[in-house]
Amino acid sequence: MNALAKKFIPAKLGYVLRNLKLTIRGIYYSGKKHYCPLCGHSYRRFFSGGFDLPVITEMQIIGAGRRNDNICPGCASTDRDRLIHALLISKEFDFLPSDALLHIAPEPALYSWLQKSKSELLNKYIQGVKYHEGFYYNSDVRLFDLLAIPFDNESFDLVICNHVLEHIEADQKAMREIYRILKPGGKGILQVPWSPILEKTYEDLSITSVEDREKYFGQFDHVRLYGRDYPERLKSNGFEVQIVEPNMLGFDEKYLLSISINPKEVIFVVTKQV
Secondary structure (H helix, E strand, O other): OOHHHHHHHHHHHHHHHHHHHHHHHHHHOEEEEEEEOOOOEEEOOOEEEOOOOHHHHHOOOEOOOOEEEEEOOOOOOOHHHHHHHHHHHOOOOOOOOEEEEEEEOOOHHHHHHHHHHHHHHEEEEEEEEOOOOOOOOOOOOEEOOHHHOOOOOOOEEEEEEEOOHHHOOOHHHHHHHHHHHEEEEEEEEEEOOEOOOOOOOEEOOOOOOHHHHHHHHOOOOOOEEEOOOHHHHHHOOOEEEEEEOHHHOOOOHHHHHHOOOOOOOOEEEEEEOO
16 A cells, blocks of 8 residues: 555545445434435424624624534535535526636535536635645645635636635735736635624634633634624725625525524625736
């Protein structure tokens, strides 16, 4: 057995075992109350999930906090995953099919759906993450740093970067890297947790302890809390920005309720200028 095989067999086994567990759990919780478009099944309940910290309530952080009916028992998709999926399939927007998609730190459920759909929707689907620890990915997920994306200029039509930038100290450098690799007219989905009552993004790189990051940013590994100026940060790095609300996606209210997304979570869609 060569070194490469030894490296990936544990990850592959973890991926298989995780999917087996989810399949069994999905069968047990089958029902009609909720529908998950990522695994294509209906369930009698979704699970609660997320962090519950004082700053999340105090700052009314959107895209964070503990949410009821959040996690699908069959594929473990979250409300954030299903929101992105709704945007990708929306007839009101033109995201898929796409010639080349880069998915940064891919959410397992969304990643699995895209993998299954790629022959119809994508010519090239590349996934990248800085480290694998704590996640079960197939071995085709590449390791790279978002501050130095290893692809040529203008390589991708679409980039999904969902709740990643809040973990990166040099977030604006990461934004510029995403801008660099997008083709002219290419689009990005750049979600972050943010506070609608915070005028300006709060960051302090001297805050490094788990306790203080939870206290000020809402999660142990976050390095800032974005405010209402988040779209301006994106614009300052070259992007055009569109803020998409769930009711703009073209789905009826009954469907949006069934997939249990957060109606307050908007989608930050960026476009590289032509």
